[in-house]
Each structure stands twice: as C-alpha cells, then as structure tokens.
Amino acid sequence: MKISQRTAANGEDELPETLHPVLRRVYLARGVTTAEGLGLGLEQLLPAAGLKGIEAAVALLESVLEAQGRILVVGDYDADGATSTALALLALQAFGCEKVGYLVPNRFEFGYGLSPEIVELAARQQPDLIITVDNGIASISGVSRAAELGIPVLVTDHHLPGEQLPAAAAIVNPNQPGDGFASKNLAGVGVIFYLLVALRARLRQAGWFERCGLAVPNMAEWLDLVVLGTVADLVVLDQNNRILVEQGLRRIRAGRCRPGIEALIRLAGRDQSRLVASDLGYAIGPRLNAAGRLEDMGLGIECLLADDPSAALQMAVELDRLNRTRREIEQQMQEQAQQLLQQLHREMQGEIPLALCLYDPNWHQGVVGILASRIKEKYHRPVIAFADGGDGILKGSARSVPALHIRDLLERIASRHAGLIERFGGHAMAAGLSLPKQNLERFRQAFEAEAANWLDPAELVGELLSDGELEAEALGLELAQLLRQAGPWGQGFPAPLFDGRFQVLQQRVVGERHLKLRLRTEQGDAELDGIAFNQAEMGELASQVRLAYRLDVNEFRGRVQPQLVVEYIQSTT
The missing domain is CATH 3.10.310.30 (Diaminopimelate Epimerase; Chain A, domain 1)
Structure with missing residues (x-):
C-alpha cells in the first residue's frame, strides 16, 4: 500500500473567500472550483427533459393512468431495487393509480432481471403495463416474451446496455446510446425518480389532479428513498447525485422520512439528526440488502412501504436479524x-x-x-x-x-x-x-x-489518495464537524483523507476486531483518540507510525470529541 497526494484540478479557484482553507483544498482536489459547484439545492438538478425516451415513457404512463389500467413494477433484489420499487408504488398511488403492484425476482429461484420466467409469473396478475426499475436494459428475451403476451414494458434502468436494446415500449436509461443527459451516474432509484417528476409535471399541466380530487404530490417527500438507494448502490456522486443525496439527508435528519427507514436507523444505533451518507452506506443499506441476499427482498420493500411505525419496526427487526446472519456467513x-x-x-x-x-x-x-x-x-x-x-x-x-x-x-x-x-x-x-x-x-x-x-x-498496488497533512491545531472538533457537514461524501467524491506521523501512546482491541488508539502528534503538540476498524490483526504497533486517516466526530456518553478514523497504519521505526 502506498499513500499518494491528491492534486488540485485545473481551473481557477473561484470558491468563496470565507471557506475554511482545508475545505478549499479538499474541494479543489475533487474538481470543485466555483461557488456554483458547491450548490446542492433542488433548483440545480438537471432537467428531466434531458433524458432520452422520457417523453414517450410519460405518455405511456399517462395513457395507462387515464384508462385506470393495472401497473406491475418489476424490481431488483438489492437496496437500489427495493427503494426504486417502493418509490414507484408510493408515487403512482399518490398520482391516482388504484391498481399497482410489484414483483421482485427471488435471487435463488429466478436470478436477476425481467426474464421470460418472471414475465410468465407477472402475466398471472394481468398487468396492462410492466415497469422495470433498476433492471431491464439487458432483458431482451423477457421483453420479447411480454410482447408476445400483449404486455407493453417500460424499462427504467441505469446499467450499461449491451449491443442490442430490448424492444420495449419505452426506455429511460441515461446510459443508452444517444442519451445526452449530463449525469450518467444516476442510480436506478434516481432514474425512476426523474421519470415520476416528469409524469407529475405532465399530469399537473393536464389538470389530472384537480379532476381526480387529488393534492399535487410533493416529489421531495420521497427523497429519503432516493438517497438510500443512491448511496447503497455506490454510484458516483457527481454534483447531480450529491444534490439528491444532500436533499434526502436533510429530510431524514429533520424526521421527515419513511417509518421503515427511521426504524432501520434506530436499530443501527445511528443518530438520525446527525446522519451522513456513510451511515446509509455502512449501516442502513446492508440491513436492507440482507433480505435480498438471504431470503426475499419483499420484506425490505414492505418495510419501506409501511405507514405504521410499529409494523415498520417489526420488519426492521427481522432485517437486522438477517444482517447479523449475513455477517456470520460472510466471516466463514x-x-x-x-x-x-x-x-x-x-x-x-x-x-x-x-x-x-x-x-x-x-x-x-x-x-x-x-x-x-x-x-x-x-x-x-x-x-x-x-x-x-x-x-x-x-x-x-x-x-x-x-x-x-x-x-x-x-x-x-x-x-x-x-x-x-x-x-x-x-x-x-x-x-x-x-x-x-x-x-x-x-x-x-x-x-x-x-x-x-x-x-x-x-x-x-493499493493506493490511498491523501489530502495532505493537517497541522496540530487543525486536529480539533471545529474542523471535524465542518468536514462531516461538508459532504455528502461517497463514491467518486470521497471523504477527506489526511496523512501524518504520530506517536502511539496506548492501544487496545475493542469489539474483537478493532484497534482503539491514543495518539500524539509528531511534534507533541496535541493528543487525541483514534480508531482503526478491522485492524486488530496488526498486533502491537511501533511507537512511531504514519497514518492515513479521516478526521471525524465521536459522540460517546454525551461527550463529543474529535477522533481519527484510521484507514492505514505504516510503521516508521
């Protein structure tokens, strides 16, 4: 493993003068050079009209709604698929669709995607339209079988297409040939969200909600699902995805999220008011994914759909149990x-x-x-x-x-x-x-x-990209909190990582696998705690080490302190 230094992107530094110098360094190294690049408001989202095929998809959905047809959503068995499925059902119901259901292939019986076998199963429900979410772009034979049965298919997906596209009634996928949408990194839940945003605009323009006596839905209501699916699927957090993630996190922190998500946060031992993207990626997403990995993702979807907090908690408890079992299997x-x-x-x-x-x-x-x-x-x-x-x-x-x-x-x-x-x-x-x-x-x-x-x-050769060293005076709570709030960090927009030399004053194993450290800066100017997850196997450390670390906030028993989350330890003595 080697530690290399990140370099600033090309372009003039037009970031605000009031920005903390460390944050300025971090943003420039990630290609953000302007105040606009820091903007994460919903008004800065790319318009849905940029997605190829979205007009045809909206027209198809509008016609099925007008006819009060039956819609069947076919999802995937991971967190992206589960959130996509839940979002599609909740929004379509809010749009006045009275006959909408879902079907997710069991991983062990059917495998991935809209296969001919899944189409046969779907046909028993006599749908007037099948919508795929987080799958479908490779389902050539499945879409063909649906056409033979007279069932049109609307494909929404984000996976890379092969040489041949399915003969679907409409396809929305930013990665399909000829699509000019500027963000190719939408998760499956992001794609269906965009389609539903466009559908709502069409229905509102047509006076649909007034005719049906329905309130015009606020699409931001479902951003909690969008952020969970986006982060859990490890898609690149370009600015468009960071907007979706940041806005979803804000709603969750404010307590405006699905009862199932709230229950999963609680069982994961996370503080909902301080939730960050990494909490979703490392604690919430795996619990939701456990259903699809070990049994059936239907449990995860039902947890997300539940309106009753007690029912949602009961399902979240089962997801938590499955995740513990998954960890045991993984260890073996x-x-x-x-x-x-x-x-x-x-x-x-x-x-x-x-x-x-x-x-x-x-x-x-x-x-x-x-x-x-x-x-x-x-x-x-x-x-x-x-x-x-x-x-x-x-x-x-x-x-x-x-x-x-x-x-x-x-x-x-x-x-x-x-x-x-x-x-x-x-x-x-x-x-x-x-x-x-x-x-x-x-x-x-x-x-x-x-x-x-x-x-x-x-x-x-393993390489860690560092944002440089931090002076001893910077290793405090103020910067730790700034860095925590300055994201969202994730795939393609990584959390700030620093490196430096420290003296190891104390070390002990906690939780059987983790190293708890007491450290002093090389110059002896400051002491602070560190935690090295899953590195207990390193044994007794040298007295002098070089660390690659993230500066984070640790809250324990009412005490809030800065803490180094150590990614890599290198002996220097």
Whole structure:
C-alpha cells in the first residue's frame, strides 16, 4: 500500500473567500472550483427533459393512468431495487393509480432481471403495463416474451446496455446510446425518480389532479428513498447525485422520512439528526440488502412501504436479524477464501494471478458479492467469487479495480469464447454473471489471460489518495464537524483523507476486531483518540507510525470529541 497526494484540478479557484482553507483544498482536489459547484439545492438538478425516451415513457404512463389500467413494477433484489420499487408504488398511488403492484425476482429461484420466467409469473396478475426499475436494459428475451403476451414494458434502468436494446415500449436509461443527459451516474432509484417528476409535471399541466380530487404530490417527500438507494448502490456522486443525496439527508435528519427507514436507523444505533451518507452506506443499506441476499427482498420493500411505525419496526427487526446472519456467513466465507488464496500462493511460489477467480461449493450466492469486495480491497486485484446457483449453474459476483472495466472485460470474454458465459451485466467496477459449472476452469483461464492483457502489475498496488497533512491545531472538533457537514461524501467524491506521523501512546482491541488508539502528534503538540476498524490483526504497533486517516466526530456518553478514523497504519521505526 502506498499513500499518494491528491492534486488540485485545473481551473481557477473561484470558491468563496470565507471557506475554511482545508475545505478549499479538499474541494479543489475533487474538481470543485466555483461557488456554483458547491450548490446542492433542488433548483440545480438537471432537467428531466434531458433524458432520452422520457417523453414517450410519460405518455405511456399517462395513457395507462387515464384508462385506470393495472401497473406491475418489476424490481431488483438489492437496496437500489427495493427503494426504486417502493418509490414507484408510493408515487403512482399518490398520482391516482388504484391498481399497482410489484414483483421482485427471488435471487435463488429466478436470478436477476425481467426474464421470460418472471414475465410468465407477472402475466398471472394481468398487468396492462410492466415497469422495470433498476433492471431491464439487458432483458431482451423477457421483453420479447411480454410482447408476445400483449404486455407493453417500460424499462427504467441505469446499467450499461449491451449491443442490442430490448424492444420495449419505452426506455429511460441515461446510459443508452444517444442519451445526452449530463449525469450518467444516476442510480436506478434516481432514474425512476426523474421519470415520476416528469409524469407529475405532465399530469399537473393536464389538470389530472384537480379532476381526480387529488393534492399535487410533493416529489421531495420521497427523497429519503432516493438517497438510500443512491448511496447503497455506490454510484458516483457527481454534483447531480450529491444534490439528491444532500436533499434526502436533510429530510431524514429533520424526521421527515419513511417509518421503515427511521426504524432501520434506530436499530443501527445511528443518530438520525446527525446522519451522513456513510451511515446509509455502512449501516442502513446492508440491513436492507440482507433480505435480498438471504431470503426475499419483499420484506425490505414492505418495510419501506409501511405507514405504521410499529409494523415498520417489526420488519426492521427481522432485517437486522438477517444482517447479523449475513455477517456470520460472510466471516466463514472469508476464512475459506483465505485458505484458497494461501494454497494458490504456495502453488505459484509466492505469486498470485493478476485477477482472482474463486469458488467453493459451500459459499452462499447471496453473499459472494461482499466476499469479492473484501478480497479486492485486500489484494488490490479484480475478483470474481462464484457460488452454486442450482441446476449445474454457478452464479458469480465480480468486483474490479480502477484500471479495469469489469463489464467490458466480461463482454470481451463472451465474444471470444461463445457459450462460455450464460449471462452477464453490470458496471465498470461491479458485475454479475452466470455460467455452467463445467465451464469454470475454462472461464478462469480466459479471465486471467484477458485481465493480464489489460492490466499492468504496477496498477495493482493499493493506493490511498491523501489530502495532505493537517497541522496540530487543525486536529480539533471545529474542523471535524465542518468536514462531516461538508459532504455528502461517497463514491467518486470521497471523504477527506489526511496523512501524518504520530506517536502511539496506548492501544487496545475493542469489539474483537478493532484497534482503539491514543495518539500524539509528531511534534507533541496535541493528543487525541483514534480508531482503526478491522485492524486488530496488526498486533502491537511501533511507537512511531504514519497514518492515513479521516478526521471525524465521536459522540460517546454525551461527550463529543474529535477522533481519527484510521484507514492505514505504516510503521516508521
């Protein structure tokens, strides 16, 4: 692991003069050079009209509403899919749709997306329209089967399309060919939110709400769902997404959120009034995702839809239980993966491949994505972890490094080795795939060979980008609170990370896996606490260390203090 320094983006510094100098440095390093770039008001959101296909999609929805047709929302089994599904149902009901339901494929029975099998299941409900949320752009055969049954499909998705688009009645996806929408990073919940905003505008213009005796819905009412799905799906937080996230966080902090989200926050032990994006990513999203990983995402969706706080809490308690079970399964899988890697290390005489393809028959297919992420973080290599999916099929989750676009790599393998991969899809950094079990060794060889063509070994060294050192006087509560409030931070707009040398005065293990530290600055000007999550295995630290850390706020038993959240520890003695 190496620590490198971030550099300021090109362009003149036109940030406000009153801005704290550390914040100025942080923003400039993330490409924000103007006061406008700091603006996170809803009025600065990109207009929905910029999305290709949105007019056709709105017209289709309007016609179904006018006819009081039955709408079926088909979602995905992750947090983005769950929030997208809940948002679509709540908004369409508020728009006067009396017959709207949802269907989310069970991961273990049907797999991902609008497959022909899911269409057959959906057809039993006799929908007049199917809307996909957070999926559908790769559902060529599923959309075709729906057309054969006379069911039009409206695809809303954000995943990268393949060479062929589904023959849907309408498609809204900022990543489809010819789409000029400036933000390509919307999550699935962001795409359906934009469509519903455009639909509300059309209905209001047509006098629909007055005719139906309905109040015009306030779309901001559902930004709590938008922020949760956006953060949990790890999409890049460009300015448009940061607006959605910031506005959603403000509503949650003010207590204006769904009872289910409120219950999940409570069970996660977070302070709702001080919630930040990382709380959603590390504490709330995983609890919601646990339903889709281990059982059925219907529980998560019902928790989000619940209006009764006691019912929402009961479902949140079950989600919390599932998440604890998920963590136990994940820990076992990590230990098994480590054994596989140690064996591989021995077989290759101290080396391991540039890309890792791992499989164990006992692994849980709902957890392999997390496992792949953990291994990628530790070994700084693209990783695909496979689990048995039944009927001789393996289900894999891929996680990549910045130097390798994993979906493009899978597409290259599929084109060069016909029939090797059954299905695949995803993004630059994450993807999913399935293949016959007998193809695993051939796929492993193709994956490692193709990745070796794309990767330079020098790119596989872990790197932390630092925003520089902080003077001792800056390591206080004032700056810690400023940094916490200055986000939202997340994928593509990372929380400020600093580095510096410290003396280790005390250390102890807390929570079995974490290091609690008492530190003194190198010059001895200040002492403060630090916490190094999941680093207890480092054992006794040297007396002098170089740390990469985030300056954060720790509130414990009524005391509010600055704290270093340590990302990396390097001995200097």
